[in-house]
Amino acid sequence: MIALVTPALVVLGPLALLLVMAIVFAETGLLVGFFLPGDSLLFITGALVASHVIHLPLGLVALAVVVAAAAGDQVGYLIGHRWGPRVFARPDSRLFRQEHVAVAEEFFLKHGPVAVISARFVPVVRTFTPVVAGVAMMPRRRFTTYNIIGALAWGIGIVVTGFFFGGIPFVAHHIELIAIGLALLSLAPASIAFLRRRRPDPMLATSEVGHVV
Known part of the structure; x- marks a missing residue:
């Protein structure tokens, strides 16, 4: 996906x-x-932005990303708060998987309200954590506070990191390959969490064997 989006960003300016x-x-x-x-x-x-392909101030770009990220999480929270049970009852499709929701639920239960911040940095989990927070009836004011903090840390942090590394000639000349590598790397945490959920519980397997014997 990023390999398709990057040329569009270059053309659009x-x-x-x-x-x-x-x-x-x-x-x-x-x-x-x-x-x-x-x-x-x-x-x-x-x-x-660093290579002047996108001719906009870095501060404006970072602020716009923060606003979009915070708005997206607020909408996800409202969906979970109002229609959560219906969302979780949806059948699997190409764009929606119950196992993704389960991973987000596990992440939220493990980390509590702080998950709203930390989930920003975990692909797949960040998509469904706001919904899980809404279903869990997390107070809206508290969610909004954590949401804004997470949006600031994620949006500003990664955009600024890209800005400074984008000034390196090697990065500038291999931007698409680096984008693909980053996309694969960013999927690693969610993939590990998914594989852990799919792995059978040894204790459960032992008890089943004992029951059969």
Whole structure:
């Protein structure tokens, strides 16, 4: 996905910011954005600002990303708060998997309200954590506070990192390959969590064997 988006960002120039904001919002606000390249997209955006492909001030770009990220999480929270049971009862499809929701639930239960912040840096989990928070009836004011903190840390942190690394000639000349590598790397935490959930419990397997014997 990032390999397709990067050329579009280059062609659009300053208007690329609107595309970036739309993708960032959709990743958490539409519940179907788990496949979108959030982390790598922000890094590439920062790098393109540094190389003057996107002719916009770094501060404006970072602020726009923060606003889109916070708005997306708020919409996800409202969906979970009002229609959570219906969402969780949906059958699996190409754009929605119950196992992704289960991973987000496990993440939220493990980390508590702070998960709203830390989930920002975990692909797939960040898509569904706001919904889980809404279903769990997390107070809206508390959620909004954590949401804004997470959006600031994620949006500014990754865009600025991309900006400074984008000034390195090697990065500038291999931007698409680096984008693909970042996308694969960003999927690692969610993949590990998914594999752990799929692995059978040894204690459960032992008890089943004992029961059969």
